[in-house]
Amino acid sequence: MKAAIFHGAHEPLTVEDVEIDKPMAHEVIVKTMASGVCHSDLHFVDGLYNMATPAILGHEVSGIVEEVGSQVSYVQPGDHVIGCLSVFCGHCERCLAGEPFLCRSPEVRRGPADPPKYTWNGSRVGQFANLGSYAEKMLVHENTLVKIGNDVPFEVAALIGCGVTTGVGAAMNTAEVKPGSTVAVFGAGGVGLAAIQGARIAGARQIIAVDVSESKLATAKELGATHIIDASDRDPVQAIRDMTGGGADYTFECIGLKKTAEQCFEAIRDGGLATIVGMIPVGTKIELDGPTFLRAKKIQGCSMGSNRFRTHMPQYIDLYQQGRLKLDEMVTRTGRLGDVNEAFRAMKAGEVARTVLKFD
Ligand SMILES: [Zn+2]
Ligand SMILES: [Zn+2]
Known part of the structure; x- marks a missing residue:
């Protein structure tokens, strides 16, 4: 599959052929349909935050479930989903206190000790925020996903995955x-x-x-x-x-x-x-x-709008479908995977609220 590889701060991303593993027990392969280009990705490209490279950036995403691991019961192939970086375990103290966005359980997260999920040129490729959506497919834990209706436009669904949940949630849930x-x-x-x-x-x-x-x-x-x-x-x-x-x-x-x-x-x-x-x-x-x-x-x-994303994101979709949350107006531009560097430039120049990369 094609993925935009991040090589290090101040370097352009390059689109490469990357091998993706089979899903383990609680993992899911999602075919990416739309990915917003969020400011958080730009912070890494600009060197204001650090991560190991090579890696696949991108974390504001919607798609279609393609394949599921043996223990996955929440989704099945064909389901439309939004990915959220607030992956949760469901049984730690923070999860049980109603703050799953603060879950830090290593079992659901990508860490240096995990087996490689993606390989390129013989080397392991990191996955930003447990997602990595600047790629045609993502191999993710099932607890990064929320199911949505088939009638929700993928561009809008992608925005809900980070920017909307962060901003709307900051007002409604955090403050x-x-x-x-x-x-x-x-x-x-x-x-x-x-x-x-x-x-x-x-x-x-x-x-x-x-x-x-x-x-x-x-x-x-x-x-x-x-x-x-x-x-x-x-x-x-x-x-x-x-x-x-x-x-x-x-x-x-x-x-x-x-x-x-x-x-x-x-x-x-x-x-x-x-x-x-x-x-x-x-x-x-x-x-x-x-x-x-x-x-x-x-x-x-504020962390990701204090989300409990499996309940909040469907609520935000209801508000969108009622016309109370205006999301079409927030998609300033659309592009393809290869336009990701241009999307960063436009964001830095203040030209756009959001560029959404489309994969269909
Ligand atoms: Zn974001
Ligand atoms: Zn937890």
């Missing part, structure tokens, strides 16, 4: 935005647009989108932002304080930068809650003004 509240979202890329929509669905009365791109702010307005701030020509913290009368109830950082993470905390009201969703580069420290903690201001991290 639990309350009806009638005020919200500010920093960054109107794929995750930020999803957070804006999560806040809208949760019933926020004021949703302020902050970005430096006019076109992204226009999309934000279309998808539910009630106010926009172009941070290239004004201080977003002061603007949010002015618009909300002292600070937002909730803020979300959906970029992954020190400065915007700090602004997120500064822009909440006394007692407000800032949620950091973006991937802040390894080694970066965030600085906060100590005395403001006396005003009960809160800041928290």
Whole structure:
């Protein structure tokens, strides 16, 4: 099968012929149908995070089950599925506490000691986030998958696999935005647009989108932002304080930068809650003004929208099919596997919310 191989930071991916193993007892081969190009992949290409190479990146994916291992009971060949990087074991303390997105059980994860699943040029190929979706097929644990209806478009299903679940989930599950509240979202890329929509669905009365791109702010307005701030020509913290009368109830950082993470905390009201969703580069420290903690201001991290993906993703599909979660509007471009480097360039240039690679 063809796969786009990641060779190391700052190098282009190359499409190669890769051998894929047979599924073991709890594994599944999925024929990839659509894969979103998510900012998290770009962090590795840009060298802000590290991984062993060669490897197959990509983790925002939908497809069709092709083959299942002997113990797999959840899916069968022909099922349409979404893959999620929040693979869970189902019986550790975090899973049983209702936080399967924090499961770290080695039995369901890909590790250095596992037998190779993919080989290229005689060497083992790593698999990003237990998925590796820049490939025609994926060999995954069954607990990375959720079944979906055959009527859900694959591009939309792919987006739900990461960006939507992260952003909508950050608003609805991690921060639990309350009806009638005020919200500010920093960054109107794929995750930020999803957070804006999560806040809208949760019933926020004021949703302020902050970005430096006019076109992204226009999309934000279309998808539910009630106010926009172009941070290239004004201080977003002061603007949010002015618009909300002292600070937002909730803020979300959906970029992954020190400065915007700090602004997120500064822009909440006394007692407000800032949620950091973006991937802040390894080694970066965030600085906060100590005395403001006396005003009960809160800041928290967020992992994949606090998902229980086998229940949340079908809910997001319902919201999409009812027209309340707008996902077609978030697919800015489509391409083929060989367009992945161009998709990274366009994302870096701020030209797109999402490029989705199609495989049919
Ligand atoms: Zn992602
Ligand atoms: Zn677990």
